[in-house]
Amino acid sequence: MPTTSLKLSDELKQRAAAAAEKNGVSPHAFMVRAIEQAATAAEQRAGFISEAQAAREQMLKTGKGYDTGEVHAYLKARVAGNKAAKPKARSWQS
Numbered sequence: 001m002p003t004t005s006l007k008l009s010d011e012l013k014q015r016a017a018a019a020a021e022k023n024g025v026s027p028h029a030f031m032v033r034a035i036e037q038a039a040t041a042a043e044q045r046a047g048f049i050s051e052a053q054a055a056r057e058q059m060l061k062t063g064k065g066y067d068t069g070e071v072h073a074y075l076k077a078r079v080a081g082n083k084a085a086k087p088k089a090r091s092w093q094s
Helices: 010-022 027-062 068-079
Strands: none
Touching: 010 027
């Protein structure tokens, strides 16, 4: 496995070491985990943006979309553990 150097300010290095100690891991393991979590978050965000762009293109192509109020009501019901009918796509163009 190749080695990578990180230049950290003294303050950040101390914070990372203290956090690692509290979590019972080495500073190295703590930093590897932090970088892995940041990379995963960036990948998930990129996927979310890609899906949103594709949905927007589909909406513009078909002229159909979902009413925000209906979507929010559906999500609230589902989070509360209740059954709810999925909102239906409707034409939004005049």
